[in-house]
Structures are given as C-alpha cells and as structure tokens.
Amino acid sequence: MKDKVNFGQQSTKVKQLSDIIEQDIMMGKYKTDTSLPSINHLSKAYNVSRDTVFKAFSDLRERKLIDSTPGKGYYVTNRQEKIFLLLLDEYSPFKNTLYNSFVRKLSTSYKVDLWFHQYNEHIFNTILHEAIGRYNYYVVMNFDNEKFSPLFNKINPSRLLLLDFGKFEKENYSYICQNFDDEFYNALTKLTDRLKKYRKIVFQFPTDSKHPRVSADSFRQYCHDNDMVSEISEQEDITYVENGVAYIVIRQTDVVNIIKRSREKGMKCGRDFGIIAYNDTPAYEVIDDGITALSVNWNEMGKQAAKFILTGEAVRTYLHTEVHLRNSV
Numbered sequence: 001m002k003d004k005v006n007f008g009q010q011s012t013k014v015k016q017l018s019d020i021i022e023q024d025i026m027m028g029k030y031k032t033d034t035s036l037p038s039i040n041h042l043s044k045a046y047n048v049s050r051d052t053v054f055k056a057f058s059d060l061r062e063r064k065l066i067d068s069t070p071g072k073g074y075y076v077t078n079r080q081e082k083i084f085l086l087l088l089d090e091y092s093p094f095k096n097t098l099y100n101s102f103v104r105k106l107s108t109s110y111k112v113d114l115w116f117h118q119y120n121e122h123i124f125n126t127i128l129h130e131a132i133g134r135y136n137y138y139v140v141m142n143f144d145n146e147k148f149s150p151l152f153n154k155i156n157p158s159r160l161l162l163l164d165f166g167k168f169e170k171e172n173y174s175y176i177c178q179n180f181d182d183e184f185y186n187a188l189t190k191l192t193d194r195l196k197k198y199r200k201i202v203f204q205f206p207t208d209s210k211h212p213r214v215s216a217d218s219f220r221q222y223c224h225d226n227d228m229v230s231e232i233s234e235q236e237d238i239t240y241v242e243n244g245v246a247y248i249v250i251r252q253t254d255v256v257n258i259i260k261r262s263r264e265k266g267m268k269c270g271r272d273f274g275i276i277a278y279n280d281t282p283a284y285e286v287i288d289d290g291i292t293a294l295s296v297n298w299n300e301m302g303k304q305a306a307k308f309i310l311t312g313e314a315v316r317t318y319l320h321t322e323v324h325l326r327n328s329v
Contacts, residue, residue, distance in 0.1 A: 013048055018056040020046075023134055025065055026082050036066060036074040083112045083309060084135040086127060088119060088143075088164070088210075093252075093281040094298045098163075101302025102139075106309060119143050119210040125151060137309050141165060145180065145212035161308050161315070163301065167214065174314045176304050178296050180212040183321035187294045188222045191276070194292075194329040198246040198274055200229040204254055207234045211250050211278070219248070241267060246274030246329055252281060255291055274329035280322075290326025297322060 021042075024030055037045070039053045046053075057074050060066045068074045085102070087095055103112055113135070117124040124143040128151050131138070138160045142149060145165040152160060157172045166177035188195070195201060203219045205211070216232055223230035238247065238254065241262045249255055255277050262269060269275055269288045277284055280293035296319040308315050 013052050014055040014059065017042075017046060017048060017052060018059040019134075021056060021060060022063075022065060025076055026134075026136055030076050032076050034076055035072060036076065038073060081110045081137070081309075082135045083110055084115070084131045084138045084140075085112050086115045086117060086124070086131075086138075086140045088117065088141045091116075092279075093283070094279045094295065097298040098302045098305075101299045102306050105303055105306030110309065117143055124149070135159075137161070139163060139305055139309075145214070158312065158314070161305055163305060165212070167212065174308055175316055176301050176308075177318050178321070179318045181214040181218040183318070184215050184294070185218040185222050187321045187323050188219070190323045191292070191325075191329060192226055194274070194325075195228065195246055196226075198228075198329075199244040200231060200242070201246050201248065202231045202233050202238075203248045204233045204235075204238055205250070206236050208236075209250060241265065241273055243267065243272050246276065248276045248278070250278045252277070252279075252283065255284070255287065259288060270327045270329065276329060280324050284324070284326070288328065291328045292326045293324045294321050295324065296320070 021030075021036070030036055036042075036057075039050050039057070042048075042053045043050045057066065057068075061068070061074075064077060066074050067077045083106070085099070087099070099114065106112070115127050115131075117127055121143050128138075128140070128149070132151065132154050136159065138155055140152075140160065141163045142165040146167045148168040148170065152162075152173065157174070160173055162170060162173055162175040162177065164176075164178055166175050167180070201219075201223055203216065205216055219232065220230065222228075238249075238258050238261065241247075241258055247254075247258055249258065255275060258273075258275060259269060262273060267273060269291075275291055277291050277293045278295070279298075280295035284291035284293050301319060304315060304317070307313070
C-alpha cells in the first residue's frame with residue numbers, strides 16, 4: 001500500500017521526500033543505527049523514481065542524519081531532537097536571556113529553530129502552520145495575551161509549552177507565563193513607600209503597544225486604593241518630563257528618551273522625578289544611578305522551559321513579577 005503523500009509545487013520532490021524521511025527519523029519511526037527501507041521500497045511507496053529516492057538519501061547523508069555501508073544499506077546515524085521556539089517581536093535583551101538560558105540547559109542532541117512573529121497574527125499562523133508535524137517539541141510565545149490560537153489544538157499537548165502570554169483557558173497544556181494584572185499590582189505595592197513621595201504617577205502605555213491592557217486596569221486600581229493621582233499616557237513618547245512625577249514605562253527606548261529630556265532641563269532621576277521600567281536588562285543597572293525594574297526572571301523561564309523538554313514533565317506555573325529596586329525612585 002502506497003503512503004498517501006501529495007507532493008506540492010513549493011519545492012522539488014527530492015527536498016519534500018528528504019523532509020518526510022527526516023520527520024520520520026525525528027519522530028522515532030526510524031531509530032538510530034537501524035536500517036532505512038530500501039530505495040526500491042520507498043520508490044514504490046511514494047510513487048517516485050529511484051533517482052529521486054537516491055538524491056533524497058544523499059541530501060540526508062550530507063546533513064549527517066543517515067549513512068550507508070556495503071551490505072547494510074542506508075541507516076540512521078543521528079536522531080537529533082528538533083525544537084521549535086517561536087518568540088515575540090524582534091530581538092530584545094531579556095528575550096536573549098531567556099534564549100541563552102534555554103539552549104544552555106539542552107545537550108547538543110537538541111537542535112533549536114528560533115522564529116519571531118512580531119505580534120502579528122497572520123505571521124504567527126503562517127509560521128506555526130508550516131511547523132506543525134516537523135518538530136519534536138514546540139515552545140511558543142503566543143501573539144496575544146487573551147486569545148488562544150486554534151492551531152494549538154493540532155499539536156500534542158505533551159509536546160507543546162506556552163510561554164509568557166496566557167490569560168486564556170489552557171488547562172490541558174503546559175505553560176510558564178506572566179501575570180500582567182495581579183502580579184503587576186503586587187509589585188507596585190512593594191514600591192508604595194517610594195511612590196508616595198511623588199505628586200503623580202504616569203503609566204506610559206501607547207495605544208499601539210502590544211503589552212497586555214489588563215496592566216492598565218491594575219494600575220488604575222492600585223492608584224485608587226492608595227489614593228494616588230494617576231494618569232495613563234497613550235502618546236508615543238513622553239515629550240515633557242515633569243518635576244515630582246514618577247513614570248512607569250514598558251520600552252527601553254522610553255527610559256532613554258525620558259533620561260535625555262530630563263538632562264536637557266537639568267533634572268536628576270530619583271530626585272526630581274522617578275522611573276520604573278518593565279522587564280529588567282543589564283543596562284538598567286548602569287543607566288544614571290540605576291533604573292528600578294519590574295520583571296519576571298527570564299533566566300528561570302528558560303531553565304524551566306528546558307526542563308520540560310528534557311524530562312517531558314508537565315509544568316503549569318505563573319512566574320512572580322520581581323522588583324529590582326534601584327535609585328530611580
């Protein structure tokens with residue numbers, strides 16, 4: 001009986017057949033040091049020429065997945081585990097921390113393919129759709145905090161780990177996520193004594209920001225509960241730094257912008273105004289006298305993600321939002 005495979009037009013039959021055999025190797029159909037079916041068998045099974053199978057084997061041999069010896073035929077040499085890692089937007093320092101922590105914990109028998117979807121649902125769906133069935137594990141940061149992608153239903157839950165975003169029903173899946181409402185509120189509570197000295201707290205939250213909007217609700221509730229004057233600024237940039245105001249910002253570029261504008265006016269961060277940044281980076285330790293940051297432990301997220309791959313044990317946890325207190329408030 002022939003395998004039901006429809007060869008498309010997107011690439012050559014050789015490339016498509018080698019991808020099929022590679023996927024079978026990765027998923028354990030063909031074990032390390034065991035023989036592959038013969039060229040004649042695969043030629044009949046997939047209704048392709050013997051030359052196509054031979055070239056597919058040659059491609060896999062170049063990639064060091066298979067080899068051949070007289071009398072033994074072709075056999076599997078390396079069943080490397082393939083990991084699909086889909087991260088958010090463009091490069092950022094804290095995601096680099098996550099990635100480095102993740103790959104350091106994995107052995108060389110794991111190959112990690114890194115993708116970015118830029119919070120774009122169409123790009124996200126396209127990348128994930130093409131990846132389904134081609135990897136052993138999927139480690140995915142969703143494109144939205146409150147929207148569960150239907151494509152997740154096509155992946156074995158034991159092979160899928162959701163990271164960072166996750167304010168949606170995900171009972172059957174493993175996840176390591178942030179909490180952008182209660183944890184944000186609790187982190188601000190730890191800074192209440194510092195924030196009380198400011199006449200107003202401004203949360204810069206541009207309208208096009210992909211940061212979960214629930215944080216704005218938690219901010220309002222925190223300021224109301226602590227009788228603080230507050231404002232949510234939806235403008236793209238803070239154009240005027242006010243004396244006696246503490247600014248909460250999401251992007252690193254906003255921290256730099258505020259510092260630059262304050263220096264033009266001879267103002268000192270931590271004395272004349274305050275800054276609290278989201279997602280800690282090494283730069284915040286040295287900018288001015290240090291920038292206070294609210295952040296989950298991205299290194300820990302990477303370690304726990306790697307543990308999921310290495311052990312296969314389900315994980316369902318929200319990481320705490322930590323306060324890295326420095327001299328900016």
